[in-house]
Amino acid sequence: MSQALVNIAYLISALLFVFAFKGLSHPRTAIRGNLLGALGMLIAIVVTLMDKSIVSYELIILGFVIGGVIGAVFALKVQMTAMPQMVALFNGFGGGASALVAALAFIEAMEIGKTIGTQETVATVASGIIGAITFWGSMVAFAKLEGLIEERPIRYKGDQIVKIILAIASIVLGVFFGLEQNINYYWYLIATSAVLGILLTIPIGGADMPVVISLLNSYSGLAACATGFVLNNNVLIISGSLVGASGIILTNIMCKAMNRSFLNVLFGGFGEVVAGADEDKVYGGKVKSASPEEVAMLLENARRVVIVPGYGMAVSQAQFAIRDLMKLLETKGIEVEFAIHPVAGRMPGHMNVLLAEANIPYEKLKEMDEINPTFEQTDVSIVIGANDVVNPLARTDSNSPIAGMPILDVDKSKTVVVIKRSLAPGFAGIPNPLFAADNTLMLFGDAKKMVQELINALKES
Amino acid sequence: MDPFIAVLTIFVLAMIVGFEVITKVPPILHTPLMSGSNAISGITIIGSIIAAGAKYTTLASILGVIAVTFATINVVGGFLVTYRMLKMFQKPKSDQKEKKS
Numbered sequence: 001m002s003q004a005l006v007n008i009a010y011l012i013s014a015l016l017f018v019f020a021f022k023g024l025s026h027p028r029t030a031i032r033g034n035l036l037g038a039l040g041m042l043i044a045i046v047v048t049l050m051d052k053s054i055v056s057y058e059l060i061i062l063g064f065v066i067g068g069v070i071g072a073v074f075a076l077k078v079q080m081t082a083m084p085q086m087v088a089l090f091n092g093f094g095g096g097a098s099a100l101v102a103a104l105a106f107i108e109a110m111e112i113g114k115t116i117g118t119q120e121t122v123a124t125v126a127s128g129i130i131g132a133i134t135f136w137g138s139m140v141a142f143a144k145l146e147g148l149i150e151e152r153p154i155r156y157k158g159d160q161i162v163k164i165i166l167a168i169a170s171i172v173l174g175v176f177f178g179l180e181q182n183i184n185y186y187w188y189l190i191a192t193s194a195v196l197g198i199l200l201t202i203p204i205g206g207a208d209m210p211v212v213i214s215l216l217n218s219y220s221g222l223a224a225c226a227t228g229f230v231l232n233n234n235v236l237i238i239s240g241s242l243v244g245a246s247g248i249i250l251t252n253i254m255c256k257a258m259n260r261s262f263l264n265v266l267f268g269g270f271g272e273v274v275a276g277a278d279e280d281k282v283y284g285g286k287v288k289s290a291s292p293e294e295v296a297m298l299l300e301n302a303r304r305v306v307i308v309p310g311y312g313m314a315v316s317q318a319q320f321a322i323r324d325l326m327k328l329l330e331t332k333g334i335e336v337e338f339a340i341h342p343v344a345g346r347m348p349g350h351m352n353v354l355l356a357e358a359n360i361p362y363e364k365l366k367e368m369d370e371i372n373p374t375f376e377q378t379d380v381s382i383v384i385g386a387n388d389v390v391n392p393l394a395r396t397d398s399n400s401p402i403a404g405m406p407i408l409d410v411d412k413s414k415t416v417v418v419i420k421r422s423l424a425p426g427f428a429g430i431p432n433p434l435f436a437a438d439n440t441l442m443l444f445g446d447a448k449k450m451v452q453e454l455i456n457a458l459k460e461s
Numbered sequence: 462m463d464p465f466i467a468v469l470t471i472f473v474l475a476m477i478v479g480f481e482v483i484t485k486v487p488p489i490l491h492t493p494l495m496s497g498s499n500a501i502s503g504i505t506i507i508g509s510i511i512a513a514g515a516k517y518t519t520l521a522s523i524l525g526v527i528a529v530t531f532a533t534i535n536v537v538g539g540f541l542v543t544y545r546m547l548k549m550f551q552k553p554k555s556d557q558k559e560k561k562s
Contacts, residue, residue: 017501018478024494025485027550034497034547038540041504048507054514063513063526067533074534075541080549086542087495090535094502097531100524101505104512107524111517119465217495220502229468231508237468238475239504245479246498250491342488349491356549362489 009047010235016040017239021246027362044235080357081314084347085145088138088213091220095134098223102127102230103186116181123229125174128186129193130226134219136197141212144201145346151206159203166196200266207311207388207427209346211254211265218247250348257342257368259394259405279431283423286436290443292450295417296457298441302379304335306371308408309351310344312385312420318448322384323358325451328458337364339371339381339408341389368408378413383434385419385447387426392434402428416440419450493546500539506532 016036023033054060071090078086102124109116116124143149170192177185204212221243228236255262299305307326313319326336338360344351352365366374375381383390386408393400394407410416411434418435421444425431434440443450486494509532513525 013504014475017504018482020497020501021479021482021486021494024490024497025482025487027490027547030490030493030550031544031547034493034540034543037497037501041500041506041536041540044504044507045510048510051511051514053511055516056514059513059522059526060510060529063509063529064533067530067535068537070530071534071536071538072541075538075545078542080546083492083496083542083546086538087492087499090496090499090538090542091502093531094499094505094535097503097505097509097528097535100528100531101508101512104521104524104528105508107521108512108515108517111521119468213495217498217502220499224502224505225472227505227508229472232464232468233508234468234471236504236508237472239501241472241475242479242483243498243502245476246483246486246494249480249483250495253488253491340488347492348495349488349493352489353492353546353549356546359549362550365489367488 006047006051007234009043010233013040013044014235014238016043017242021242080354081317082146083353084209084213084345084350085142087347088141088145088216091213091216092135092138092142094220095131095138095216095223097131098220098227099128099131099135099190102131102227103183103190105227105230106183106186110181110183118178120230120232121178123226124186125171125177125189127223127226127230128189129170129174130219131223132190132193133197133200134216134223136194137201137212137219138216140198140201141204141209141216144204144206145209155203159199163196163199166192166199170196204265205427206346207343208258208265210343210348210350211251211258211262213347214247214250214254215266216247218244218251221245221247254343254348257406259403279423279425282431282433283436287423288441290417290441292443292453292457293461295441295443296454296461298380298415298417299329299334299454299458300332300461302334304337304374304378305329306337306339306375306378306381306410306413308339308341308381308383308386308390308410309355310341310384310386310389311346311350312447314345314350314354315385316447316449318384318451319354319358319360321448321451321455322355323360325455325458326360326364328455332458337366337371337374339368339410340365341368341386341408344386344389368406372409375409375412379415381410381413381416383410383416383418383420384451387420387432388428388430390434391426391428391430391432392437393430393432400430402430410434411437411439414439417443419443419445419447421446490550493543493550496539496546497543500536500543503532503535503539506536
């Protein structure tokens with residue numbers, strides 16, 4: 001196949017990827033978009049398999065089989081609640097592959113005695129650094145989300161200096177690699193970047209995970225992009241940029257939803273903030289606990305109910321019970337909608353996927369800006385496993401660590417029912433005055449169990 | 462045109478297209494967007510295929526196989542899991558189907 005034909009095929013692939021992203025602009029067209037993306041990938045792979053420098057296919061097929069089986073098993077077995085760690089894991093493999101391909105391109109050039117220009121050298125170094133950070137950062141994120149290592153922020157004195165030294169070391173090694181044209185420097189650089197990737201992710205706590213996963217997503221794209229500059233391959237550059245842009249946009253949305261700067265999430269974090277408000281002062285004698293029967297009576301008389309899910313819903317797998325509650329309320333003529341905070345859960349869109357899994361129509365899932373004005377006309381808001389995203393301190397207390405964070409204004413509805421195990425603080429480590437508000441009833445217990453008891457109570461009445 | 466300028470142009474334009482297209486993705490689909498874009502970042506697979514098949518040195522072959530494996534996990538896993546998720550976003554056809562699941 002001539003090079004021109006190969007490049008045209010790659011161009012078609014790149015176009016299909018753009019259409020894949022375009023398809024994702026609506027749930028109706030999204031499946032087709034995903035298929036177009038897969039088709040683009042297939043075309044790129046088939047065309048590449050015809051490359052004349054390939055002398056044997058055994059190793060390629062071996063990699064296809066092993067990778068294909070692992071990927072398919074993971075993808076088909078994973079629970080929807082475990083989607084964040086799944087995405088983190090896949091991200092890591094993408095970044096790792098990019099770093100390896102850049103190294104291989106260098107080894108190849110050395111073998112055939114091709115001189116390596118500045119563009120290729122710089123791109124190889126970039127691919128190595130970003131790829132290694134992506135791989136190891138993703139592995140740490142995976143381990144945290146899976147509960148294999150401590151999810152709380154882990155910090156020690158002088159951690160920022162260590163990171164800066166590692167970053168400089170990686171770049172210096174990159175310069176040596178360029179000057180000496182010796183692959184060993186590349187492996188040293190991979191090692192320092194790997195440690196950097198681990199150290200960058202270790203201090204980040206659970207609720208900041210949406211930002212980290214988005215960022216790693218962006219990195220995996222940028223690593224592919226850098227590899228494209230190494231190989232002078234357009235389809236790699238284009239796809240890498242698309243993915244990079246996607247990750248940057250998501251990172252930005254997540255940061256805005258927490259009213260924190262990107263650097264603050266990476267280098268600061270809630271861990272450093274001393275909790276200001278005293279729990280006893282906020283809760284002392286004011287928290288009202290209710291039984292499922294009492295809440296059921298409230299719901300009986302409601303016209304409009306808004307359900308606010310948080311990470312607690314994912315943990316207790318309550319989405320199916322919530323769907324049943326929704327159906328039951330609707331048969332009684334009550335309007336039910338869902339309020340989704342952008343950072344609810346552990347990754348962008350986490351709650352939407354879980355609710356979709358339970359067959360809750362996406363029209364009922366409302367974004368923060370859309371649902372906030374409607375809380376005043378809402379009779380009952382049910383907060384299930386969410387905390388910081390409904391904390392009114394964000395609006396009122398400018399010294400609070402979550403000051404200025406956009407929240408769901410559930411406190412404006414007539415009655416708020418909070419389903420929660422205990423009064424334990426959320427990720428921000430601060431008490432929530434919502435729980436002690438006059439119009440709030442606490443329903444203490446596991447999310448799924450409590451929703452089921454609500455359903456039973458509603459059926460009996 | 463200088464080849465570097467050519468690839469740089471492509472990079473910049475692709476970034477702009479990326480920002481334009483992806484800002485239109487609604488928050489409801491952000492998780493599928495991540496897993497789908499993830500799969501697309503597996504495009505590195507084409508670089509790894511050549512590296513694994515060319516047989517320059519033993520080291521290169523071993524690294525090549527690892528790269529193909531990693532990238533394949535990314536591509537196959539990414540597209541499949543995205544498909545699984547997006548199927549859930551389609552409207553439930555009827556209550557019968559729902560009871561089955």
